Amino acid sequence: MAKTKKRKLFMKGEYFDYTTVFVILVLVCFGLVMIYSTSSYSAYIKFGDAAYFLKRQGTFALLGLACMFFVSRIDYHNYKKLTLIGYVVSVGLLLFVFLFGSEKLGAKRWIEIGPIQFQPSEIAKIVMIIFVAHMVSNCAAEIKKWKILLKVLFISAIVVGLIAMENLSTAIVTLAIVIVILFVASPKYGQFIGMGMIAAAGMGLFLALFPYRIERVKIWLAPEKYEKGFQTLQSLYAIGSGGIFGKGLGQSMQKMGFIPESHNDMIFSVICEELGLFGAICVIILFLVLIWRLMIIAANAKDLFGSLIVVGVMAHIATQVLVNIAVVTNTIPPTGVTLPFISYGGTSLVFLLIEMGIVLGVSRQIKLEQHP
Amino acid sequence: MEKNKTYNKRKIMIVAGVIFLCSILLCVRLSYLMVKRSQYYQKLALDLHQRERSIKAERGEIYDRNGVLIAANKPVCTISVIHSQIKDPNKVVKVLASELDLKEEEVRKKVEKVSSREKIKSNVEKEIGDKLREYDLAGVMIDEDYKRYYPYNELASKVIGFTGADNQGIVGLEVKYDKYLQGKPGSILTLTDARGVEIKNASEDRVEPQKGCSLYLSLDVNIQTYAQQAARKIYQTKEAKSVSMIIMNPQNGEIYAMVNWPEFDLNQPYTLMNETNQVYSSKKKQELLNQMWRNKCINDTYEPGSTFKMVTATAALEEGVVTKKDTFSCPGFRIVEDRRIRCHKTTGHGGETFEQGFMNSCNPVFMDVGARVGKEKMYENYKKLGLFKKTGIDLPGEANSIMHKLENIKAVELATMSFGQSIQITPIQLISAACTIVNGGKTITPHFGVKVVNEQTKEITTLTYEEKEHAIKKETSDQMKELLEAVVAKGGGSKAQIEGYRIGGKTATSQKLPRGNGKYISSFIGFAPANNPTVAALVLIDEPTGIYYGGTIAAPVIKEVYENILPYLGLEPEYKAGNEEKEE
Numbered sequence: 001m002a003k004t005k006k007r008k009l010f011m012k013g014e015y016f017d018y019t020t021v022f023v024i025l026v027l028v029c030f031g032l033v034m035i036y037s038t039s040s041y042s043a044y045i046k047f048g049d050a051a052y053f054l055k056r057q058g059t060f061a062l063l064g065l066a067c068m069f070f071v072s073r074i075d076y077h078n079y080k081k082l083t084l085i086g087y088v089v090s091v092g093l094l095l096f097v098f099l100f101g102s103e104k105l106g107a108k109r110w111i112e113i114g115p116i117q118f119q120p121s122e123i124a125k126i127v128m129i130i131f132v133a134h135m136v137s138n139c140a141a142e143i144k145k146w147k148i149l150l151k152v153l154f155i156s157a158i159v160v161g162l163i164a165m166e167n168l169s170t171a172i173v174t175l176a177i178v179i180v181i182l183f184v185a186s187p188k189y190g191q192f193i194g195m196g197m198i199a200a201a202g203m204g205l206f207l208a209l210f211p212y213r214i215e216r217v218k219i220w221l222a223p224e225k226y227e228k229g230f231q232t233l234q235s236l237y238a239i240g241s242g243g244i245f246g247k248g249l250g251q252s253m254q255k256m257g258f259i260p261e262s263h264n265d266m267i268f269s270v271i272c273e274e275l276g277l278f279g280a281i282c283v284i285i286l287f288l289v290l291i292w293r294l295m296i297i298a299a300n301a302k303d304l305f306g307s308l309i310v311v312g313v314m315a316h317i318a319t320q321v322l323v324n325i326a327v328v329t330n331t332i333p334p335t336g337v338t339l340p341f342i343s344y345g346g347t348s349l350v351f352l353l354i355e356m357g358i359v360l361g362v363s364r365q366i367k368l369e370q371h372p
Numbered sequence: 373m374e375k376n377k378t379y380n381k382r383k384i385m386i387v388a389g390v391i392f393l394c395s396i397l398l399c400v401r402l403s404y405l406m407v408k409r410s411q412y413y414q415k416l417a418l419d420l421h422q423r424e425r426s427i428k429a430e431r432g433e434i435y436d437r438n439g440v441l442i443a444a445n446k447p448v449c450t451i452s453v454i455h456s457q458i459k460d461p462n463k464v465v466k467v468l469a470s471e472l473d474l475k476e477e478e479v480r481k482k483v484e485k486v487s488s489r490e491k492i493k494s495n496v497e498k499e500i501g502d503k504l505r506e507y508d509l510a511g512v513m514i515d516e517d518y519k520r521y522y523p524y525n526e527l528a529s530k531v532i533g534f535t536g537a538d539n540q541g542i543v544g545l546e547v548k549y550d551k552y553l554q555g556k557p558g559s560i561l562t563l564t565d566a567r568g569v570e571i572k573n574a575s576e577d578r579v580e581p582q583k584g585c586s587l588y589l590s591l592d593v594n595i596q597t598y599a600q601q602a603a604r605k606i607y608q609t610k611e612a613k614s615v616s617m618i619i620m621n622p623q624n625g626e627i628y629a630m631v632n633w634p635e636f637d638l639n640q641p642y643t644l645m646n647e648t649n650q651v652y653s654s655k656k657k658q659e660l661l662n663q664m665w666r667n668k669c670i671n672d673t674y675e676p677g678s679t680f681k682m683v684t685a686t687a688a689l690e691e692g693v694v695t696k697k698d699t700f701s702c703p704g705f706r707i708v709e710d711r712r713i714r715c716h717k718t719t720g721h722g723g724e725t726f727e728q729g730f731m732n733s734c735n736p737v738f739m740d741v742g743a744r745v746g747k748e749k750m751y752e753n754y755k756k757l758g759l760f761k762k763t764g765i766d767l768p769g770e771a772n773s774i775m776h777k778l779e780n781i782k783a784v785e786l787a788t789m790s791f792g793q794s795i796q797i798t799p800i801q802l803i804s805a806a807c808t809i810v811n812g813g814k815t816i817t818p819h820f821g822v823k824v825v826n827e828q829t830k831e832i833t834t835l836t837y838e839e840k841e842h843a844i845k846k847e848t849s850d851q852m853k854e855l856l857e858a859v860v861a862k863g864g865g866s867k868a869q870i871e872g873y874r875i876g877g878k879t880a881t882s883q884k885l886p887r888g889n890g891k892y893i894s895s896f897i898g899f900a901p902a903n904n905p906t907v908a909a910l911v912l913i914d915e916p917t918g919i920y921y922g923g924t925i926a927a928p929v930i931k932e933v934y935e936n937i938l939p940y941l942g943l944e945p946e947y948k949a950g951n952e953e954k955e956e
Binding site for chain 2: 041180183184185186187236237238239240241242243244253254256257258272276277280281284287288291292295298299300301303304307311314315318321322325326329331
């Protein structure tokens, strides 16, 4: 039936998930408040304008929200035609950035077109979500076969590998997205337990081969003892000095240059310092509400493709949130992952909101009569 | 189009479940960090954020006996730069170099150095600091500070002393009374950002500094000035190496003046006098500076010579081995054991009484008297007069006397000791012993410090010094006063006579060691009024050229000083001119 019917680009649905929209708006606005709180001091010193980072992020937030509402009206089945092109373009961009990208903080991750700068890895993440969802939903019946599973993994690995060249953390997040989509699509469990064991073995080998990563592990275990543990330690100072109810919004001391670029990856530690354990748990609950909504949308999506897209987005947000919080609390070795919607970063926020737009698009096609 | 199957939904639940589980684990981790470890991290963070900055306390002032300020503080500025706050380094370099009179390269080096704070110049005049403040240069800090200032420049320089860069005493009274003068530094506990820059509007704990106590001296600026002028005059006319003078109250040990000419400028203590553009090595320069700062009245010993005959006479009278009327004969020398020791008058004084021998300062008389006293009794009397120990004056670095060991004293040593040779004492030891001799027999501690006043609490600490009554008999003291008055009235000290005043005194001309090098120290010690002395004065002229007799060149110096200060101290002439003849 779907094959015969000519699809329109835009469509009106019977359902729209307002809870998700509400949670997203709260997260974005809270993020802006925290960015102002964390960056105003250093922004004033550096640019003479306390609201420098707030204004930039605010602009991107408005752009992103506009994109989100626009994208949410697009019938997500239209993306199927674009997945292959998207895949090729992503590989191209990643290769381009690897060869000609501009350096920021010692890593080549950026493409500059006039005043616009963006990280291709951000695009690659969205593309990979849709691409893998499409590929897997087309061969869902056969996914339990090792051959098919490994084929999907191999195709994904090209992109993940290219991302890993410059940004290991994003590569890990992308890989997690692919694995979660495959896990949901497949009826099996054993394969994934096997893959997990292989991954653990690979990790051990990796650490043995690259001693500089071992140093990271040592720093993680005892940040006080190493000079490079400075940042981790600063984060712990911030979190620890927050106490139960925090110092109050804007009262962080650690943002005064002790945590470098505290509006970026480490923003959660300042949230802890200013708003305390109470505030930190509230933020985690907000994310869990979002994950819960994504779970509902994924479970009730019209078809497997839509469902897997939402699963991908859910995996994306969840890994970033969990890894980010785990890093700032020194629960796992340090790696640079931003906190979705809250950390400073224009492209990251816009693409996240576009992802949310796609999810909302999926939610529009939920048939309400299926859930009496 | 594939539909969602049941297992897909189950797996979505599993994924969400894992996410929830991980979130809960992270919440547990957060609770551990933010509740259990909270205090630990809070303390570490506070250590990191808080800086203690000390505020210098203003040093206490020093006043003379009449409350005249002789060591004050003037506000100065310390100029420093904070590298991270400088916006226009070129302008900063230019302005600082021109205003502070420094080389541009020198300033540039400091401005460009990546450090949290770099001091450019300290002790900058306040006006220049204010001027710099008007430029309003970002990254330039102007801190107010105090610098010691001595309004009288070279007045009693070696006594008062000066302070170093941290306002600590370096020489003189500034060292001795440092603990009173220093005060208590205050502190500011401030929160700083990672660069060490203080955070504005952050609450700060401030402990105010406490200004040091004021010190009141027995020194009198006017007497010191008179004495200094007299010392300078004789220093110049006799082209002497140096001139030392002590003027004090023999009754209680208060010192009115202590001169060590040439004095140096206390406001420029590191500038060598008679600067000849000569460049010295730092070691040599330090040596010369130490020499310049040296207070010869207390730091150096010398052979006192004839002034020490006071001590021998006191011992003899104390032991009752001689009376004023006992007669002696002086052929111009005495043979002691195998040595022929001459009198200064080589032709001899002939027959004379003890009193005449004292007035004539006749060496053979004192050799005889010394022999009569004997070495044990002599040393007992030295001890009574405090000649074996430091006087305890409130100045650093006091030297002690150099005496023979009792068992080493033979007839020759006893003979030479009797007229002040072969032993060495400091000028302050001599005048202290002399004070005991003329004040009725009481030992005193010479001193400058009278009281210490805490200006905030108005608490006054009166400084007390050791005194001992009846160290020698009053009768001995009375006889000594008569003898000493006779020296000035009719003997070798006649050049110290002042119309209308009764002056006592004793002259000395000591040969400097090694003997026979033609270098002398001429000295005179005087008392007024002779019958009840309240002003004792000692002058030492080191290496005068030309005539070097103490009675000829040193006595007039004391006369000149007395003429000025006796009326100043309220001592009226006791008799009019013309009555003098009758008195005699």
